Amino acid sequence: MSESDGFEDLVGRLSSLPGIGRKTALRLAFHLLGHRELAADLASAIGNAVETIHRCESCRNLTEEQLCEICRDSGRRERICVVETPADLRSIEEAGLFRGRYFVLHGLLAPLDGIGPSDLGVDLLRSRIEEGGIEEIILALDSTAEGDATAVYLSRALESAGVLVTRLARGLPPGAAVEFADSLTLTEAFQGRRKV
Ligand SMILES: [Zn+2]
Structure with missing residues (x-):
């Protein structure tokens, strides 16, 4: 050297x-x-x-405990917001517009880069739904080709679980990243979410 x-x-x-x-x-x-x-x-x-710091056993958010603070909050149930990264989760939390739980994919589907469903923890998400009590899965994914492909994949993969799957509205402009969206845009995107 x-x-x-x-x-x-x-x-x-x-x-x-x-x-x-x-x-x-x-x-x-x-x-x-x-x-x-x-x-x-x-x-x-x-x-x-x-x-x-490691991944929460339930939602894959980052935490020093077995379960993250959000999963330990018994007041937050019924809805799960699926995000790509812990940074997206933080942006949504800071906008203060969602009082449910989360699921962090830690990536988006990218078969060419070898990122498949098992890397995104889809089985864990499905078992969360199968535990019951979940009414809606909100896909808060970027408006990019990978975000779209992942949303389509997840809506099909979760179809059999009998839960409503929605995606944020196009208030999020094409190519937009959840992490950097301002809170007004995020609020509009949440309110205008639609079934996928
Ligand atoms: Zn958690």
Whole structure:
């Protein structure tokens, strides 16, 4: 390993993060190397988070407990909102427009990338429905080709479970991401949801 391999390794890993291009990765790497205490604290915070935070056994939201806070709230039942990522869940929670439970797919169907139904936890979602008491499954997925394909797949896969499956209205413009939608758009999308 040459002297600069460690630096290139760091830059490469930083630029693999979402939203971080090589230029930003370089800036972050130089900043971290210039602030060693911060770098060490960050490294240990990441290690600690990875060690202690895992998926909720019921909804696959991120939690330090067996069940996340939302699943432990007995007032939140009857509806399950299906989202792609924990970031989507957070956006919907912060908009304060939904008082049910969630299910986090951690991805969308992408057969070419090898992401299939088992990666999305579809069996777990189905068993949640089969436990009973669920009236509606709301698919809050991005308005993208993968979001559409996943919504179609889920509505068919859940058909036999005898539950109403709806999808957010097109208040969410084509190509829009749930995570970045403002709360007014999300509210309209929730109110205008329709059966799929
Ligand atoms: Zn949960």
